Amino acid sequence: MIETVFTSQTLMGLISDTKSFESITNDYFQILDLDKNGMLSPSELRQGLNRVVAVESEVASGEETDNVYKAIFERFGENLVPEKFRDLLAEVLTAMARAFGKSPVIMVVHHNGLIMKAVQHETEQGK
Template sequence: MIETVFTSQTLIGFISDTKSFESITNDYFKILDLDNDGNLSSSELRQGLNRVVAVESEVASREETDSVYNAIFKRFGENFVAEKFRDLMAEILTAMARALGNSPVIMVVHNDGLIMKAVHHELKQGK
């Protein structure tokens, strides 16, 4: 885990760079696809999504976490191909960006998580 500062523009800029965003989400997809069948089952998604974006937390109850996953499965179905997984990641990051508004935030994130990838992307862009 690492502490970093970012804004909504960090996330939106990352999503908007479709080539980079697609490449990185495809890499995560391959990592989470444990049986290498080109499809993420609900079980694979539940096992690995927290490594990509923080869905679970120490303060959230099991019911709250289940509620998040149930909403994801209701919206996207229970099996994910790479494109559907990318759409889910874009939707999660867009929701986070909306919640942040224009204020910078300091957050503790996974070193190799999607938010940190967005921060690195922004740094490479020189912003």
Template sequence: MSLPIINSSTVTKFIEDADKFDGCINECFEKLDVDGDGLLSREELSGGFGSLLPVGSVADIPREEIVKRLCDTIFERFDEDQNGKLDPKEFKSLSMEMMLAMARGIGSSPVHLAVNQGSLLMKAIEHELATTS
């Protein structure tokens, strides 16, 4: 885990670099697509999100219920063709919206933030470092 100093432009400039952002999104998609069918099922997505949540419960809601609710919300919002799976385009929309929400949350003032290696946020930081060097 790293503790870089970032602001919203770190994230937005990463998203604006379409080739780099798309490459990272495709990489994430492939990691989540366990069965390799080119679509993300609820199980595949919940496995990815589930690994980000703490073990046990949060506010007396079991972890499994939190993951289920999160997946329900995601599929309701991003499964445009309502086939019960996310294709790469739908996953990109989800990822972009999450990254933009993080950028808004971070704001324009520099902040110290704990970031997991290999995360999209870390990829944004690496992109900033590579473009400013």
């Protein structure tokens, strides 16, 4: 875990760079696709999504977490192909960006998670 500072523009900047975003999400997809069948099952998604972007929380109940995954599966289907997985991650980042607004955010994130990838992308772009 690492502490970092970012803004909504950091998150949206990664999404808008479609080539970079596709590459990053494809890398995550390959890691999470444990059976290498080209689809993420509900089990694979539950096992790995929290490493990519925080979905679960120590303060959330099991029922709340179950409801998050239920909503994901209803929206994107039971078995996610890479494109649907990318859409899911884009929606998560967009929702976070909207919630944060224009204010800088200080957050402890996974050192190889999606938010940190967005911070690194912004740094590489020289912004």
